[in-house]
Amino acid sequence: MKIGKANYSGGSSKKEIFKIKDGDNVYRPLPPMGDLADQGRWSMYYRICWGYKDKSGKNRPFVSPRQVNFRTKMVDVDCAAFNYSMAVKDEYQDLVKEAKALSKSGEVLTDAMKEKLESLKTRMMRYNIDSKHYINAIDLEGKIGLLKLGANAMKGIKELGKELEAKGVDLCGLEGRFVNIKRSGTGLDTQYTVLEHKSNVEVEIDGVKEIVQRSVPHVLNDSIIARLEGEAFELDKIYPEPSEAEVAQLVAAHKKLEDESLNEEALAKLQLEAAELVENILGASKSNSSETKTETKAAAPAQETVKEEVKQETAPVQEPVKETAPVKEEVVAKEETISTETHVTSAANQSDEDFLASLKS
Numbered sequence: 001m002k003i004g005k006a007n008y009s010g011g012s013s014k015k016e017i018f019k020i021k022d023g024d025n026v027y028r029p030l031p032p033m034g035d036l037a038d039q040g041r042w043s044m045y046y047r048i049c050w051g052y053k054d055k056s057g058k059n060r061p062f063v064s065p066r067q068v069n070f071r072t073k074m075v076d077v078d079c080a081a082f083n084y085s086m087a088v089k090d091e092y093q094d095l096v097k098e099a100k101a102l103s104k105s106g107e108v109l110t111d112a113m114k115e116k117l118e119s120l121k122t123r124m125m126r127y128n129i130d131s132k133h134y135i136n137a138i139d140l141e142g143k144i145g146l147l148k149l150g151a152n153a154m155k156g157i158k159e160l161g162k163e164l165e166a167k168g169v170d171l172c173g174l175e176g177r178f179v180n181i182k183r184s185g186t187g188l189d190t191q192y193t194v195l196e197h198k199s200n201v202e203v204e205i206d207g208v209k210e211i212v213q214r215s216v217p218h219v220l221n222d223s224i225i226a227r228l229e230g231e232a233f234e235l236d237k238i239y240p241e242p243s244e245a246e247v248a249q250l251v252a253a254h255k256k257l258e259d260e261s262l263n264e265e266a267l268a269k270l271q272l273e274a275a276e277l278v279e280n281i282l283g284a285s286k287s288n289s290s291e292t293k294t295e296t297k298a299a300a301p302a303q304e305t306v307k308e309e310v311k312q313e314t315a316p317v318q319e320p321v322k323e324t325a326p327v328k329e330e331v332v333a334k335e336e337t338i339s340t341e342t343h344v345t346s347a348a349n350q351s352d353e354d355f356l357a358s359l360k361s
Contacts, residue, residue: 016145025181026197027137027147028218031172034234042172043135044235049081051127052250055275060282063241077244080251085129092120096359109352136232144231153181156194174220240282253277
C-alpha cells in the first residue's frame with residue numbers, strides 16, 4: 001500500500017504557468033522528461049484553439065489538428081477552428097475599414113453597423129488561436145512551471161543552447177544555466193533578447209577591483225528532481241487533440257449560434273447541444289483541470305498566411321492523434337490569455353469617432 005504525506009497547508013494543487021512580461025524574465029529550461037525523455041525533446045509547439053465551452057461554462061482549449069508542409073508551404077491537415085477564427089478576423093477588419101471610410105466621408109454610422117462590429121469583435125476575441133512553444137522551467141525563486149514562448153524568444157533560447165553546447169555546456173541538462181529573456185516594445189514591434197543569466201562578481205585585476213560577470217551553473221539536485229513529477233508538465237499531454245473531423249463538428253455546432261433569428265428557447269437548446277458535443281469530443285472539465293482566462297484588451301493575431309505561419313514556427317507541429325488525448329489533471333489557474341467573454345462598451349451613447357477609436361482596443 002502506498003502511503004502519502006498529508007497536506008496541512010490547504011494550498012492549491014494547480015500547477016504554475018509563467019508569464020513573459022516586459023523587461024527581464026529569468027528562467028532555467030528543464031531537461032526532457034516523461035515520454036519525451038528518450039527523444040531528447042524538451043519543448044513542444046502547440047496551436048491552441050479557444051472559445052469552446054462545456055456544460056459548466058468552462059473553456060476546453062484543444063490542439064489544432066492543422067499541419068503545414070514546411071517544404072511545399074501547403075496545408076496537409078486542415079482545421080475548421082483555425083479557418084473560422086481567420087474568417088471572423090477578416091470580416092471584422094474589412095468592416096472596420098468600411099466604417100472608417102464612411103466616417104471620413106461624413107456619413108453617420110448606423111446602429112446596425114455598430115452592433116455588427118461589436119458582435120464580430122466579441123467573436124474574434126472568443127474564438128482565438130494561441131500559437132506558442134511550451135517548455136518546463138524553474139525560476140530564480142525555485143518555482144517549477146510551464147513557460148510559453150513565441151517564435152522569436154524560442155529561437156533565441158535555441159541559439160543560446162547551441163552556443164553553450166559548443167563550450168561543453170548543456171543548457172537544459174542536469175547542470176544547466178538560467179537564461180534572461182528580455183522583452184521590449186509592443187505589438188508587431190515586440191523584440192526579444194535572450195542571454196545567459198550571469199552573476200556579478202568582484203575581482204581584483206592588477207591591484208584594481210572590478211566587477212565581472214560569471215556563469216552560474218544550476219544543478220538539478222535530488223530535491224528538485226523529486227518535485228518534477230508533481231510540478232512539471234507532461235508537455236505532450238497538456239491538451240486534448242481532436243481529429244480534423246471532430247473539430248469540424250465543433251465549429252459547425254457553434255456557427256449555428258450566430259443565427260440572429262433564433263429565439264431564446266431555440267438558442268438555449270443549440271447552446272446545450274454545442275456544450276454536450278464539446279464534452280463528447282474533449283471531455284468534461286474538472287474543478288482543477290481547465291485553464292482560466294482573464295480579460296485582455298485585444299486578441300492575439302492569428303497567422304494570416306501559410307507562408308507567414310511557417311516562418312513563425314521554429315519546431316514541427318505535433319502529430320495529431322485519432323483518440324482524444326487524456327485531460328491533464330492539474331492544469332493551472334494562473335493562465336492569462338485571451339478572454340472568451342469580452343465585455344464590449346455599448347455604442348449607444350458614443351460618438352462615431354469615439355466608437356471607431358474603441359475598436360483599436
